[in-house]
Amino acid sequence: MDLKNTAPDAESSSQKKTPAGQQKEEIGYTFCDGCNEVPFCGIKFYKKGDTVTNVESWPGFPTPALCSKGYATLQRLYNPNRLLYPMKRTNPKGSLDPGFIRISWNEAYDTIVDHLKRIREEHGPHTVFFYVGDPKEPRAAVQRLAAYYGSPNYGTESSTACWRAAHLAALLTYGFPTAGDLPTKETKVMLIWGTNPAYSGSPYMCHGELADAKERGTKFIVVDPRITPTAGTLADIHLQVRPATTAALAAGMMHVIFKEGLHDKEFCDNWIHGIEELKDYVKDFTPERTEEITWVPAEQIIAAARLYATHRPGGLKVGAQGTTHDSNATNNHRAILMVPAICGYIDIPGGIIKPSAPLEGMAPWHDGPPEFCLRETMNQMRDLRLDLKAFPAWAEKFHEVQTNYLVEWIKEGKVKAFLGWAFNVMIWPQTHEYQKAIERLEFSMAVDYFYRPWTHNYVDLVLPAAMNYERLAPFAFFKRKIFGRTPVKPLGECREDWQIALEIGARLGDQDLFFHGDVEAACNDILKMWGLSYHDLRENQQEGVLVPPTNPELFKKYELGTMRMDGKPGFPTPTGKVEALSTDLEKHGYPALPEYKEPLQTTEEFPLVLISGSRVPYITHSKWREDAPWLFELQTEPLVTINPHDAAKRHIAKGDTVILKTAYGHIHAKANPTIMVRSGVVSIMHGWAKANVNEIIPRLFDPISGFPAFKEIPCEVEKC
């Protein structure tokens, strides 16, 4: 299929009519969507007319620097293979070539709206699944659409495999979401567990700030099976842990801290629910036993525990998924969170902070502002959620539906249609089952930048999304500071994600509720909460607009009564304390302590442990690669990283084609023997269509969060 043939030349770009060279250079501003954060790193760009000519980091923006992907958004913008027009399939589902042809937006919207109206009549609106993948930007607009239409079945990549399990662990344990914080001048020691901020952001390209902290004297403990650059450049102690044994290592550290009396006794006694049960539980995790389970030498466990508990205050940095891709995800992650808790490092300067004055009415864009998202309406339809039975503790905390049982729901006729923004079927383990399921739907559509066959071959409509330089929504906010952007005209007939969601909503019936499809009006509906409009953002373009705080910055808010909605002292948990023993988990019949559970056992046939999901700095998931050849040139093939000793045993040399196999399937890739992975562990980047690691991962899910076990599956590597 040659997609470019569907685009008549006359309309391919406006630049041809007015050569860029003859125009004055102007400055513009936008955000990068290169990794999967919502508007995040700031881009200042130069343009001539509507042609972007050069990009750099936005000076003074809260995120200090772009990464390679940020610069490459320029090349992606003008990639001649971009989707520029709405398209529909002309061959029946299951055909080798779906036969996509160009259609008008009118035809696309008529098709969508006809299906939505018909399905509402025939099966009920809750049988339409709304989904937002990567980028997260359209989440607020899509939720508004789903709620208005009448479906609580809205899910995201976060509610499939990213962040929400760690988020859930934090809500169950501390009562507030946190991935930890960057070190401040007070922080004496940092515990970085299962994340590589050097490549994966969170909160952004912050490695420079971590390296500054190291130069100031902050100590670093890094827990990771791999010698990441984070471990290499920062770690005073690097614990090269066996994958999926997180809770055991945390228990081992707590064992030492309790045994040596290094814990914060006052905090433990007053503010931890289940402290005695926790102490009891970790008694068995002696350094020696913990070494057996986790492969981390006993003396390192002791040294790390001592370093962390005696250098007060300690901070924490965890990732969005590094510690939650196994069949004990939630409790593994809860165990990590208990380590700083028993040291009393919660909500003190230099420790783990619950923000004192978040922007009123707002929530991070991955959730979206509740009122705009029509969250109340969504909540009222809760009983029609598809994940209630399978994941009750989850469904109590999140409005997003855990998506991993989509295959079953489609087979059982509970889902009839799927509307996806930026969705990628390769996110799911046993991807082909999801492809087949989506193919069976009565209707499905995708919004994206490029035609991605592994997903789009299975849908009915593909709509072309405007890119970051061409989008107005959403605006960005950091703490209480708000920034807008100055888009150029989209290429072809691309429209921004928000516009597409709003226009579908408007055509479904309520023009006013969907601002007649006007994206700026939608943004203004949110900005009015702070007495602002997009005009104000443009007036203060580079420096942003500060919404003055109504609360002072406070610490130990659990003592002050400003952490809980009811104004009582304590943490926002059922017991008002940090919950080592989770009352919510107990209620639903799960293990209430952050218990260790032995992962799948390696065997003679599959003696190695496979991990995927670790970041390569110039790839995100299934994105990039050919999207921007500058980046693709850095790595054109899927690489299996394997320890040189494990490689030598198998007579595997660098560049050899190898078979990576598990009990569930096999893929081919090139071998990259490197000490980056410890012996016994094998790693591969996910998202390669020609070597989709998720095809060799079983549909094995953590019972609490439903997260897939991407980092615990026994495997073997063989030379081809």
Add this chain to the structure above:
Amino acid sequence: MARYGIFVDLNRCTGCMTCVIACKEENLTPPKVWWERILEVESEPKNRIVYFRLSCMHCDDAPCIPACPEQAIFRNQDGIVLIDDEKCRGHGECVKACPYGVIDINPDETYFQGEKLPYESTPDPYQVHPTGKASKCTLCVHRIEQGKEPACVAACPSKVMVFGDLDDPKSPIQSKLPGSVQLLAAQNTQSKVSYKIPDDLVKEIEQKIIDNPHMDR
């Protein structure tokens, strides 16, 4: 008159490739031509992987200059080593002479075969890379003239590099230089790029340059 150089702190480099792509975006070099590279060295005994950026060292005694039969390579008034595209005939003697392996010959290739993207249609002079000519880092001389740092230095998220005038006692680069080393110093090139290298891995890094100058990953 200045003598510009760069200090590179490998204690901070993560191999994130931002400098590599920022250079691409700034200078629009063709495929297979990297003015800025990142290589990596592993040491099993030290359990350490070190990443290092490698680019033209703008040597005070640059072997590429006398190697050129066309006298196309020169040092400007600020010590920056540059190639005159008009004079270069692509013999490739400089490529062979450079001990760091950081000079390429521009291929007849674009990133999208046969297509010029809008931002490539009206290139600035420094973004023109004639096929068959020698090609290497210019230290972003066009940016220096505007009072800016080279693109790689400005882009680095980990603040690995410090750019400055080695002859200016007030330049912030001065405080960084003690304890730093020049790579392949034995070749007496008088490189103006200095490295702070962790875990005593100088030899391993130098061997990597000799073995693998073309960013083979």
